[in-house]
Amino acid sequence: MTASTDLDMLTDFFDRYGVALTVGDIPAIAGCYALPGLVVADTYSFSFTSPAAVALSFVGAAPDYQERELVAAHAAIEDVQPVSALLTMVAVEWEFLDSQGCRVPGERYRYLLRGTDDGPVICTVLRTG
Template sequence: MTNRDEIKVFFDEYQKALTAYDAERAAAHWGTPGTIIADGFIGSAESTAEMAEGLATGYPFYRRLGLASVGYTLLETVDLTRQIVRVRVRWHFYDAQGALLTDSDYEYLLRRDGGGLHAYVAVAIDETEKLSQLAAAKGVEVPAR
């Protein structure tokens, strides 16, 4: 069974990689294949390099929104098996002054394998809606997927 401290370490490190816009470091938190699902998008990466490339495609948009850092809150953890845990996370998006721009909920399926916990599935619950609202407020065009 996973414990909350192990999950917190995973997301602390993932948060640091996302804040640094370090796609390779963020992708290292993913197992392969890794899948990201949203209402208007589904994509799978067969390699860590492919996941890094996919993550990096969103960085120009996040920068135009003024995103300078991210934080998170663990909302729920459920051990599904001895190796797999479902985690609900609320991501907090901040500008350079530390003001909250918006937040977004995600559900992850994490699996413990030889290298520790890795994400295999992420479901964006409300990211598209919330980032679209932020983009409209800032006059930033939302890129087509």
């Protein structure tokens, strides 16, 4: 078990996470997180210590994506920095595709990932733009 800086592994992880977000697969979203986990943005922060708490924090995301007619999410990995033997910081810009096939600008985040035997999991999400 080590920190992942392998772009193929990270791309696969964020592809699965993006699909789970757009289809509203709450158990799959929760499975992408280490517990406890933390989300930090300019005006709020919250933590979660159980899969149910992760689920509650994302339960509104899928209807929002559906309302905006977003059908796909792609994480463009901008930077990967090893932090320690098990931690990696990954800068991502999310790109969305709507039901008409048009690109919809997304937001930027930094994810602190922990390497596990099953692959990376998200420890902390930092919204950066």
